[in-house]
Amino acid sequence: MKTYQPIDAFARDAEPEVKASVYSTSKAKYDKRLASLSTGFTAPDDLRKLAGQIKQHTIEHLDQYLEQAVTNLENNGAKVHFASTPEDANQTILGIMQSINASRMIKSKSMVSEEIHLNAFLEKHGLESVESDLGEFIVQLDDDMPSHIVTPIIHKNRRQIATTFEKHGLGDYNDDPETITRRARKYLREKYLEAEVGLTGANFLSAESGRVAIVTNEGNARFSISANRTHIVLLGIEKLVPRDKDLALYLNLLARSATGQQLTVYTQFLNAPKSADQPDGPEQLHVVFLDNGRSEILGGEFKSILRCIRCGACLNVCPVYRQSSGHAYRAVYPGPVGAVLSPLLKSNSYPDFADLPKASSLCGACNEVCPVDIPLPELLLRHRNKSKIEHQKKAAAGTPPLGAWAELCSHPTLWKTTLATGKAMNHLPIDKMPIPPIQAWTHSRELPEFRGGKFRKWFKQRKS
Amino acid sequence: MNAPKPKPSKEVDLMITCLCDTFYDQVAASTVKVLEHVGCTVQVPEAQTCCGQPAFNAGDWKAARKVIQHTLKAFSSERTVVIPSGSCNHMVQHGYPLAFEESDDLEDVISFAKRCWELADYLVNGLGVKKWPGKFDGKISLHRSCHTRGSDSYASAVQLLSSIEGLELLEFDESEQCCGFGGTFSVAYPNTSTSMGKLKIEKLTAVKPNYIGATDMACMLHMGGIASKEETPFKVMHIAQILDQALQTKEAIA
Numbered sequence: 001m002k003t004y005q006p007i008d009a010f011a012r013d014a015e016p017e018v019k020a021s022v023y024s025t026s027k028a029k030y031d032k033r034l035a036s037l038s039t040g041f042t043a044p045d046d047l048r049k050l051a052g053q054i055k056q057h058t059i060e061h062l063d064q065y066l067e068q069a070v071t072n073l074e075n076n077g078a079k080v081h082f083a084s085t086p087e088d089a090n091q092t093i094l095g096i097m098q099s100i101n102a103s104r105m106i107k108s109k110s111m112v113s114e115e116i117h118l119n120a121f122l123e124k125h126g127l128e129s130v131e132s133d134l135g136e137f138i139v140q141l142d143d144d145m146p147s148h149i150v151t152p153i154i155h156k157n158r159r160q161i162a163t164t165f166e167k168h169g170l171g172d173y174n175d176d177p178e179t180i181t182r183r184a185r186k187y188l189r190e191k192y193l194e195a196e197v198g199l200t201g202a203n204f205l206s207a208e209s210g211r212v213a214i215v216t217n218e219g220n221a222r223f224s225i226s227a228n229r230t231h232i233v234l235l236g237i238e239k240l241v242p243r244d245k246d247l248a249l250y251l252n253l254l255a256r257s258a259t260g261q262q263l264t265v266y267t268q269f270l271n272a273p274k275s276a277d278q279p280d281g282p283e284q285l286h287v288v289f290l291d292n293g294r295s296e297i298l299g300g301e302f303k304s305i306l307r308c309i310r311c312g313a314c315l316n317v318c319p320v321y322r323q324s325s326g327h328a329y330r331a332v333y334p335g336p337v338g339a340v341l342s343p344l345l346k347s348n349s350y351p352d353f354a355d356l357p358k359a360s361s362l363c364g365a366c367n368e369v370c371p372v373d374i375p376l377p378e379l380l381l382r383h384r385n386k387s388k389i390e391h392q393k394k395a396a397a398g399t400p401p402l403g404a405w406a407e408l409c410s411h412p413t414l415w416k417t418t419l420a421t422g423k424a425m426n427h428l429p430i431d432k433m434p435i436p437p438i439q440a441w442t443h444s445r446e447l448p449e450f451r452g453g454k455f456r457k458w459f460k461q462r463k464s
Numbered sequence: 465m466n467a468p469k470p471k472p473s474k475e476v477d478l479m480i481t482c483l484c485d486t487f488y489d490q491v492a493a494s495t496v497k498v499l500e501h502v503g504c505t506v507q508v509p510e511a512q513t514c515c516g517q518p519a520f521n522a523g524d525w526k527a528a529r530k531v532i533q534h535t536l537k538a539f540s541s542e543r544t545v546v547i548p549s550g551s552c553n554h555m556v557q558h559g560y561p562l563a564f565e566e567s568d569d570l571e572d573v574i575s576f577a578k579r580c581w582e583l584a585d586y587l588v589n590g591l592g593v594k595k596w597p598g599k600f601d602g603k604i605s606l607h608r609s610c611h612t613r614g615s616d617s618y619a620s621a622v623q624l625l626s627s628i629e630g631l632e633l634l635e636f637d638e639s640e641q642c643c644g645f646g647g648t649f650s651v652a653y654p655n656t657s658t659s660m661g662k663l664k665i666e667k668l669t670a671v672k673p674n675y676i677g678a679t680d681m682a683c684m685l686h687m688g689g690i691a692s693k694e695e696t697p698f699k700v701m702h703i704a705q706i707l708d709q710a711l712q713t714k715e716a717i718a
Contacts, residue, residue, distance in 0.1 A: 001654045001655050001658075003652075003653070003654060003655055004652065005652055005653055007653070007656070008652070008653040008654065008655050008656050009655075011653075011655050011656040011659065012655035012656075027638070030640075317640065319641055319642050319644065319656075319660045319663075320653070320656055320660075323655075323656045323659050323660065324656060358523075358649070358652060358653075359653065359656075360646070360649065361610070361642050361644060361645060361646025361647075361649045361650075361657070361660070362521055362610075362646055362647075362649070363610035363613075363641075363642035363646070364610055364611070364613040364614065365610070365613075365640055365641070365642065367613070367614075368613055368614075368640070378558070378562065381520070381521065381523075381559075381562065382562075383523075384521070384522065384523030385523050385525045387523055388522075388523040388524050388525070388526075395523065397652070398651065398652035398653070399522050399523070399648045399651075399652045400522075400648060400651065401524075402518060402519040402522055402524050402527050402648075403524070403527055405518065405519065405527070406516075406519055406524070406527035406528070406530045406531050407530075408513070409482075409513040409514045409516065409530075409531040409534065410513070410530050410531055410533070410534040412510065412511040412512070412513060412534075412538070415513045419485060419486065422486065436651075437648075437651040438651075440650075440651040440652075440654040441650065441651050441654070441689070443654060444654065444658040444690065444693055445650075445658065445661075445686065445689030445690050445692075445693050446688075446689050446692035446693050447487075447685075447689060448487045448488075448685065448688060448689070448692075449487070450486060450487065451486065451487055451488075451489050452485065452486050453485070454489035455480060455484055455485060455489035455492040455493060456480075456485070456508065456510075458489065458493055459492075459493075459496065459508050
């Protein structure tokens with residue numbers, strides 16, 4: 001069926017194999033999430049609401065919490081950097097590497113590093129950067145893009161991965177998951193040892209202590225940190241929580257919402273470089289905060305999107321995501337959260353991404369699963385309103401104009417006349433009419449018999 | 465969230481909804497009979513048209529505000545408003561305050577919303593009806609129409625239907641998933657929307673119900689439209705029709 005919307009075209013044209021992978025994995029994660037939340041807690045919904053309130057409070061006082069976090073990080077011996085744009089962040093990281101004559105980086109999964117396209121930037125400067133998360137490693141080998149926040153290769157099956165490994169000299173074709181994992185592990189162990197700099201994201205940063213919390217299931221963040229003298233933490237400015245004890249709530253909700261685990265296999269805390277009191281850890285610890293439009297979002301109607309803890313639950317449950325896959329969203333953050341956030345990031349142009357908020361039936365399933373209770377449907381609606389006011393072409397494509405309809409609905413006499421005359425519809429070949437929205441409906445759906453005004457007539461007759 | 469609503473009265477204005485006014489007159493008629501059965505006096509304000517949701521969801525809030533203002537005028541009587549649709553009620557409860565958040569009329573739309581009730585929620589939580597009389601022979605897959613999320617409507621519908629003698633509500637997979645309608649989404653994203661609808665129908669019918677139940681005409685329109693096109697018809701009933709049908713049996717009259 002012809003469509004004017006790129007995400008709809010993606011859903012129409014997606015390879016059946018990709019669709020099947022995305023559907024089965026996201027459904028399995030949704031089911032596991034539900035099971036782990038309801039077995040772990042008596043009132044999981046109240047926890048979501050509490051977590052949402054704490055995050056909302058944090059972002060509403062972000063200036064104070066950032067100041068507190070920076071003071072604590074610096075007192076702990078870390079060096080703090082602020083980057084206003086992706087370019088600034090990349091330059092900062094390049095500068096750190098150059099200052100210690102480093103040419104190799106090992107990194108664990110970080111969505112902010114995807115947001116700034118760090119790997120491509122470092123490669124351009126002749127530096128190596130190797131992804132150590134298995135999914136991200138495969139994305140890197142394939143020169144692909146992650147299609148999910150938590151499960152970057154949700155769109156691939158093991159046969160495709162086996163082909164990739166064979167192509168890149170990681171052994172003969174073998175699609176046994178254990179063999180694939182063992183080969184990646186062998187390759188990556190060397191890379192951990194060769195690297196001079198490690199880079200991780202941060203799932204949370206406690207303002208109270210400057211403590212960074214990083215979760216993985218593969219232990220690769222821990223490896224990235226341990227093996228290197230210099231460590232860089234790259235994160236968005238919204239990643240703060242006020243207190244260490246808030247981590248108890250968020251770590252519990254994050255793992256359950258993301259993968260249905262009670263906790264991820266590894267939870268790493270990092271708050272200071274090596275010192276006399278602390279024999280472990282990197283010699284240098286750098287923390288790079290990225291803004292990229294976030295401080296502007298803070299001041300406006302989309303503020304609550306900054307509560308997001310990147311669990312991916314809204315992707316997993318979203319029927320549109322399940323039909324179209326993450327690449328359809330053309331940006332680092334797909335699904336409902338991406339549809340709200342991508343148009344707002346400074347490195348993206350609003351008009352280019354104005355269609356994303358239209359890719360939703362506004363069913364509200366995303367809000368229902370969100371561990372920080374972000375009102376995602378409301379934010380999508382706010383984007384639609386903004387796009388309409390700004391005449392954004394990409395948002396408007398395919399949506400019938402409703403001005404005349406509003407006239408009809410605010411004039412009851414006209415409305416009743418239409419009800420009476422609309423019966424003609426039953427005798428017209430409306431599916432043959434060259435009106436795009438009508439064709440879009442009738443291509444795959446019928447309309448029921450038009451029975452305009454019958455109820456009003458029935459009601460009047462039985463009253464008299 | 466919203467402050468708790470005051471208890472409703474049994475003096476009721478029915479919001480027909482534009483879909484009952486155009487396609488689903490039987491649903492509106494059943495709603496009247498159901499309300500009268502519990503002792504309500506029902507009036508149907510003549511000037512009503514549509515709640516304004518199509519424009520609001522499409523992003524045209526200016527057009528939506530015009531229709532909302534008209535709706536407020538049409539229901540100016542201060543009586544309780546009952547709506548046989550989780551979706552229109554959701555629009556009134558959440559969409560109206562959003563559309564008017566920067567307007568002097570905000571108070572008016574909020575006070576209107578406090579008078580409005582979705583049918584099942586009205587019966588169970590408004591009037592305290594716990595059990596529905598009569599009999600209904602059949603198994604029903606009750607689609608959880610999306611706009612009942614975050615409200616008591618779906619739980620109320622389940623409570624009422626499962627209390628009816630002979631009626632069995634079936635469990636089915638992916639009950640949280642949408643039927644794919646979404647207003648103008650259905651024509652702006654026809655491929656996605658249709659695939660969603662087909663999957664929904666597959667899950668609802670996999671457990672072999674005699675009927676598919678819904679709390680919204682829009683879901684009925686979408687699922688019914690796909691089924692007719694595919695020539696795999698199934699019977700879909702609105703909860704008002706199910707309640708009404710139970711009332712027609714001798715068990716209810718006795």
